[in-house]
Amino acid sequence: MKKIIYPFLLLALIACKGNQQPADTDETIPVATAKTDSMAQPEVDAVTSATSKPNQVSFNGRIVLPPQRQATIALTMGGVIKNTSLLPGQHVNQNTVLATLENPEFITLQQTYLDSHAQTEYLQAEYERQKTLSAEQAASQKKFQQSKADYLSMKSRQDAAATQLLLLGVHPETLIQNGIQPLLEVKSPISGYATNVEMNIGKYVNPGEALCEVIDKTMPMLCLTTYEKDLADMQVGSPVQFRVNGMGTKVFYGTVVSIGQKVDEINRSLEVYATIKEADPQFRPGMYVTAHIQKQPVATK
Incomplete structure (x- = not known):
């Protein structure tokens, strides 16, 4: 005996399959989103981990005393x-x-x-x-x-x-x-x-x-290690902010007074010296510091 499939039944079956919803699963598909960072990430130096940001440069260094x-x-x-x-x-x-x-x-x-x-x-x-x-x-x-x-x-x-x-x-x-x-x-x-x-x-x-x-600890200075790539944005008179290891988050201030004129042939570094605005009695020669040297704006004619 032959089975007869009526056209209207075929249309109903197709409509029912189209209305079915996929089963819920615990897996979720991650959606890639673009996030805009308001501050550029610092560049890290491979030799001493010194970092630089668009408006300031961070260096490692130590407290020293002038020869006098x-x-x-x-x-x-x-x-x-x-x-x-x-x-x-x-x-x-x-x-x-x-x-x-x-x-x-x-x-x-x-x-x-x-x-x-x-x-x-x-x-x-x-x-x-x-x-x-x-x-x-x-x-x-x-x-x-x-x-x-x-x-x-x-x-x-x-x-x-x-x-x-x-x-x-x-x-x-x-x-x-x-x-x-x-x-x-x-x-x-x-x-x-x-x-x-x-x-x-x-x-x-x-x-x-x-x-x-x-x-004589009355006039200590900073000796910071800098690199060739940072010289263009640095000059005598640039303001310095620094923190001293072991003295918490207290910030001290200084000014660049001397920039080295000879680059080390091995790590391509040179020394920058800065005076300290207000020396703390706890300062000792040899203490490590982390300093930020503010970049000076380029003068326009």
């Missing part, structure tokens, strides 16, 4: 440390005695100066007398020339000894008044804090060997 604010204590004459009470971190004033040294050569040098000083006075008087007699033709020219040579030779010896004493911090005038000093006093040339103390009683120190250092 630190002194290495060393003498041109060696000796044995006879006495010292200096401790690391101790504050000392300018001309404070840091230690005393014992050296027989120091006594000999003082004796040389005193002897030559006395001889110079005598020879100078004799030279002046022979000069007067020579002018009056009462003495031979030979005696006059000999007295002049003796005087100048002794005077140069006196001056040489005086210069050596000054290098050791001893004033010849004081030596004439007070006589020979048995010990050489080591004095601080600046006021500040003692660091790297490398001396103790009984230790022999060689000429030129550092005994300690004295640092």
Whole structure:
């Protein structure tokens, strides 16, 4: 028996299939959306992780001291440390005695100066007398020339000894008044804090060997590492904002005062120095900082 499918039934089946809804599933299809960031992401340097943004540049660096604010204590004459009470971190004033040294050569040098000083006075008087007699033709020219040579030779010896004493911090005038000093006093040339103390009683120190250092923290600076690509947007006078490791989120301010003129051949970096507007008493040389150098607008004509 043949099955007969009427046309209107076929149309109804097709309509029902078109109205069916897909079954709900737990899977969702992610939709890609475009997000516009109001600030460009910083560029990160591959060497030191320094970053840069469109309007400012971020650098790593450290707190340093200018050369005029630190002194290495060393003498041109060696000796044995006879006495010292200096401790690391101790504050000392300018001309404070840091230690005393014992050296027989120091006594000999003082004796040389005193002897030559006395001889110079005598020879100078004799030279002046022979000069007067020579002018009056009462003495031979030979005696006059000999007295002049003796005087100048002794005077140069006196001056040489005086210069050596000054290098050791001893004033010849004081030596004439007070006589020979048995010990050489080591004095601080600046006021500040003692660091790297490398001396103790009984230790022999060689000429030129550092005994300690004295640092003046009243005017610290920043030493920042920068790169070739940032030089075009940087100049002396650019404002600096920085934070110090270990001091929280407090922000300090400074100004660029010097930009290095030689690029390191290995990492293509150079150093930038900046003064600090208000130094904190907690600042220590060597502390790490993160700084932002504000880019200067290009002047238009």
